Amino acid sequence: NAGVTQTPKFRILKIGQSMTLQCTQDMNHNYMYWYRQDPGMGLKLIYYSVGAGITDKGEVPNGYNVSRSTTEDFPLRLELAAPSQTSVYFCASSYYDRADSYEQYFGPGTRLTVT
């Protein structure tokens, strides 16, 4: 299994440009998440999905959109990039099959710079 894969690894955007960060998992996990991590900080939840066709906002959703058309894929869309969105973006997945199970598996991250 490849686990969670993310593309691209690095990207530089100009202010106002748009892009989609790709995330794919091959573990048949039902839950998927997007986090951002600013330099020297912890993880902030942007959006999450509990299954195909179902998404919900996390702590910092403004400026982002997501979709979940399949179990495997959970792309994150930035519509009008702003310098405040410069960060490292991590996608994660988990198999929520018990009342108390949120063990997450993370991708390697996408490092985004907006200038």
Place this chain on the structure above:
Amino acid sequence: TQLLEQSPQFLSIQEGENLTVYCNSSSVFSSLQWYRQEPGEGPVLLVTVVTGGEVKKLKRLTFQFGDARKDSSLHITAAQPGDTGLYLCNNNDMRFGAGTRLTVKP
């Protein structure tokens, strides 16, 4: 939503020293995960603790879950430079503590 507090925020020690980091909440955890994030990488799951008073060992790492399930600790024995990283706890709420950033100097 449970607020997770991790301490200390930063820790810098010499190789061979022992250390303990903490994860606390005012509410009861249903269970708790510990992750380690090495520089430039994504977080990696280390352990899940579920039962109050539970102790789990992973080589030189010892994880303990408080009896009341409101706190957890991670103890590292004889730290090595490879232990350097950000240690994060997560309480089944998709939200993480701010983490403890550990540096082990050779």
